[in-house]
Amino acid sequence: MRISFLHTIDGNQAVFEHAAINAGLLATQLRHDVRPDLREAVGQGLATDGALRDQVRDVVRNLADDADAVIVTCATLGPVVDSIQDWPAPVIRADVALAKAAATASAGKPIVVLCAVASTVDTNRALFEQHAQASGASVAVRLVPDAWAIFQAGDRSACLQACAHAAQEAYAQGAEVVAFAHPWMAAAGALVQGQRQPLDAARAALHAGLQTR
Structure with missing residues (x-):
């Protein structure tokens, strides 16, 4: 089992990694990407911007490579993630x-x-x-x-x-x-x-x- 995570706050990586290890996963089964720029873009009112949508799609698709699931840990990205349907692996919003x-x-x-x-x-x-x-x-x-x-x-x-x-x-x-x-x-x-x-x-x-x- 391999799980990838998309974070927008650096501190969340340790939180989710701790939970994953407690759930029986190994650190080698986890992959993290921290992208505060995506949260900032949504905060600037760009949630419906086509370029941002494409960027989130590309980041999540990259994380989905060789992963059984991708967990998006930032609620701010939720609307953008929901607007994209064709994911190659299950994408889970933590919220x-x-x-x-x-x-x-x-x-x-x-x-x-x-x-x-x-x-x-x-x-x-x-x-x-x-x-x-x-x-x-x-x-x-x-x-x-x-x-x-x-x-x-x-x-x-x-x-x-x-x-x-x-x-x-x-x-x-x-x-x-x-x-x-x-x-x-x-x-x-x-x-x-x-x-x-x-x-x-x-x-x-x-x-x-x-x-x-």
Whole structure:
């Protein structure tokens, strides 16, 4: 089994590689490409630009060579990826894999999605509600207070603690499933006390990728 990853944030490579190795894969079975320029182009409003679409297609096709699946770890690229259908290997959006996993795990009970960036709240709400419809689960998207400011200041430990605290609060308030919206939040799962662990995009995407075998 070989899995390729398209990242737009350098730190996500370690997050997904850690999840892959924990899932039983070897580092030699993984291939990564980090392209922050693609995220920046979408941020500049070029998501529907033909040249950007062609560039994303070429990058993903290259990653698909000799791969059983390609995981796109950046939600910003989602609309561009979805606009292209003729992939030579399964292409998995990590954010979609997480939303599907949350809907399945919820069994119709409340889902809480934790975000660190205000601009991602609406898009995550729409995505998770779309996949939760079949189960009838309610979806609440919450912003972790000060998490992004702490993250940008470079205090990773305090940021992860804030995310873990928010997850524990969500469980205490009745959430059946808690999902960390951003891949870098995954490490906060180990800090959450109790029997239940939040879902994260890295594990959800790897699980979906392994199902393509």
